Amino acid sequence: EIVLTQSPGTLSLSPGERATLSCRASQSVSSRYVAWYQQKPGQAPRLLIYGASSRATGIPDRFSGSGSGTDFSLTITRLEPEDFAVYYCQQYGSLPWTFGQGTKVEIK
């Protein structure tokens, strides 16, 4: 099983600042099969990024993903008030599909 470790656990930033979230895999993820999700309290996760760097339908271009092998990242260039949430990475390179433990982006 591929274990995903996200860092930091919590990111305290102000609106307008840049956020960089990390997702490290315990072994290489084939074909960049990594997705990112945003989850707000009481809501289901929302798909942001798939294939490590492709934005899902309707996702603003301030969200971008990058990485390969074992190191992946999600960048939010300018935080909007609605971006404060928990973010999860997921790998789908090998069964079982696994998620990271999440990074909370909170208002500083």
Place this chain on the structure above:
Amino acid sequence: QLQLQESGPRLVKPSETLSLTCTVSGGSITSPNFYWGWIRQPPGKGLEWIGSTYYSGRTDYNPSLKSRVTISVDTSKKQFSLRLTSVTAADTAVYYCARHRARDIYFDYWGQGTLVSVSS
């Protein structure tokens, strides 16, 4: 617009069986391009994939739960279901149903989730 809705008991006793159903609307459950899955999230914790089913009945399960899980599909009702046997307090979680592509296993549509508590 595709919608998924979970339904089932919100409270299950220890050692009994948890059963949930997901109803799909606004789209076809028999599309060859998609699988239908279950994911759970214990209160305050992260996400865990439980398993997925194809409209043909083919399934994939998380090995950590495989001995206790059955996922089935009823295409006539546009539903797929989850059964988890011998539950304990550790199975208390919000259970989500979701759709993913056959080749790329990212979850693009989710139900709202339902909290199932295991308690006597």
